[in-house]
Amino acid sequence: MSDGQAYRGENLLFLTDEQLRQGIEAMFFAYRGFTADPDRILSDMAYGRAHHRAIHFINRAPGTTVNNLLHILGVTKQSLNRVLRTLIADGLVQSTVGKSDKRERHLHLTEEGKELEQTLSDAQRARMRSAFRDAGPEAVAGFRTVLEAMMDTEMQRAYTRLKESST
Amino acid sequence: MSDGQAYRGENLLFLTDEQLRQGIEAMFFAYRGFTADPDRILSDMAYGRAHHRAIHFINRAPGTTVNNLLHILGVTKQSLNRVLRTLIADGLVQSTVGKSDKRERHLHLTEEGKELEQTLSDAQRARMRSAFRDAGPEAVAGFRTVLEAMMDTEMQRAYTRLKESST
């Protein structure tokens, strides 16, 4: 339909509209699988996907501030606050006043919070591990490359920062 | 933490927990980018992501039944019905009673519906095309391989059926 089907010195058949549509649909179906296992676990509790995301990134970046977290999650503070309130009330997350800047709140998982995080990420990692193993290392490298290229630039930065923080 | 870090005849370093976590986070950030452009377009109308999905798959499989569509989308018939009702009322989707089985409704996009579908998928394809081009054909192949391995088996079947229906 557009310029995708042409040859330009190299084979660009992987950029046809049909290929792109298959990529779009693969992304849709795969994301459902990606969230299915944690969703199942959480539906038994009073929590949802939003709680999972908050717990994941608090675990990933302990001591992060509310402001930082809501930028990573890409939601409003009101939306995040609703989730955090329940997590703090239930004793899964601890909020401490900032040392140098007392306006800030630093977030940590409690032991109970870490347990739930482990349960959720075990389930999600199991599926990811199975997919990675089936696909092989080259496919995994390609998977990561395409996903990074698909992010918004701000999110690329956030993602890279998180990657590097764990070395 | 688990068996991922071991060597077993081949290098399995791509299966470490840290690699899996990066894959999980890449999936999270990339999916946000994936939906960002259509979401922006739809927010100006009274529609959301659910309408986009319905329009996409009705366009993909014209004449599909409500039942078939809700299996593909993975939602309840009640949830899909609310979306379809507005799309039909707004003249984007046409619902016709089944010929052989009058319980069924066959769904088609109207001209107006096709226009919106085109607008939305143009935006989404543009991002996918850019990501694919940046990543290159080998990465794209890997991307697709991993995503397929991440789907639930039912969804793999639905995905394969859709892929093959367009040849």
Added chain:
DNA sequence: AGCATACGTCAGTGTTGTTGACATTCCAAC
């Protein structure tokens, strides 16, 4: 002192998922 920043909260709204109840239609057993 004055203004900006970080956080929390209340109120209201919209999208999208859920369950429950119900009408219509088909089909197969009787």
Added chain:
DNA sequence: GTTGGAATGTCAACAACACTGACGTATGCT
């Protein structure tokens, strides 16, 4: 041929989670 159950689709009410807007408090900075 009637009847009972399964399948298909619709309407209504509710829950989760996002949004905007407005406001209050504490703190930091100039």
